[in-house]
């Protein structure tokens with residue numbers, strides 16, 4: 152049996168809008184194993200961000216089971232869900248969401264400090280990640296002093312800081328030119344594989360999606376495998 156880092160079963164998520172009910176996720180089943188990268192490609196509004204939020208325990212589905220790194224989130228209260236997320240999930244957004252007043256190094260240190268890691272050890276880990284992301288010499292720069300690709304590499308470093316078992320990325324290269332996109336995706340993919348984490352990456356970019364181990368889409372709210380033309 153593969154070492155599953157993410158497992159969804161029978162997941163339903165709807166939103167209520169006035170009198171209407173929008174069924175966004177319908178009976179979703181999805182497994183992602185350690186070292187596996189899955190691209191999620193679907194039209195705008197299909198529910199990609201909703202799926203990522205549900206996987207990352209940022210939104211509760213109305214039905215279904217989510218298991219992250221062997222722990223079922225089903226029966227957990229909000230506090231325990233937050234802990235499970237902090238310890239096991241790294242999130243990367245299209246617009247990096249770095250803290251503007253802190254340096255690249257401090258941004259990467261932040262989740263470590265929140266997790267109670269001692270400052271010196273957090274700095275060492277941040278420097279190793281800056282090195283891994285090939286932006287070692289940018290550690291003292293603030294986000295506004297970095298290029299888009301560099302900012303996104305810092306965001307990847309921050310997401311990887313706690314060594315999470317699951318990486319969720321929402322359009323991580325959506326803001327970058329094609330060459331930088333490929334480079335940033337490769338750095339992200341290598342980090343995920345090196346750490347034997349699992350990755351779920353939503354993207355509109357088919358060239359990026361093709362670099363994943365497999366591609367899925369949302370069809371009527373269900374997650375189904377797809378082949379890109």
Ligand SMILES: Nc1ncnc2c1ncn2[C@@H]1O[C@H](COP(=O)(O)OP(=O)(O)OP(=O)(O)O)[C@@H](O)[C@H]1O
Nearest residue numbers: 166167168175193194195196197198199200201202
């Ligand atoms: N909190 C909410 N309340 C009501 N409807 C919502 C809410 N969040 C999302 N939706 C709706 O659910 C649908 C799916 O949204 P979602 O953001 O998951 O799509 P997406 O595939 O990520 O789109 P995009 O590629 O444009 O980012 C959309 O129709 C959206 O308007």
